[in-house]
Amino acid sequence: MSGEDPYVAGGVLVNKLGITSAAALSQAEADLTLVAILRLSVHPLPGDYDLEHLPEFHRQIFSAVYAWAGRIRTVDIAFFRQLARDAGWRIAWRDLDAAKNNQASSARFTATPNPWSGCSTAWSGRRRAPTG
Structure with missing residues (x-):
């Protein structure tokens, strides 16, 4: 990328x-x-x-605003990087297993407990100390 x-x-x-x-x-x-x-x-x-x-x-x-509305994006979305950063989480998005992430997301919609368990080694599980 x-x-x-x-x-x-x-x-x-x-x-x-x-x-x-x-x-x-x-x-x-x-x-x-x-x-x-x-x-x-x-x-x-x-x-x-x-x-x-x-x-x-x-x-x-x-679709009234964006020509690409409804298409799956093929790049990292800055919003999620910023959201994770603001929350104090370090996530290596490139290391996410797409299939497991999709499975976890589906499980979350069906109220499966702890759906992201084992989804990725990208999630450090540790918050960093707030800055500023």
Whole structure:
């Protein structure tokens, strides 16, 4: 992986609206996705709520904003790196076993206890001391 995120340009997600300001994009996304979510509340999307089904939700909700809505991303998503960093966890995302991660995610939806056990050696299981 080159480290470049094809979904980001100038620090802002590439979007159909041509917005280059993070704040403006956030507001437009909030407005447009609210409409899409309300539409889904009236006309639910049938399916099994599995990995094949969930991208269609993403497409339904975000397609007015992003051309790539509903497609599985092929790069690390900066949001998850930042979320883990902010929580104080060190995760080596490249070391995750994709099949086990999918299995664990499915198990989590069915309330299986401790679904991530053995999922990866990437998860250090240790929090680092907060900084600042």
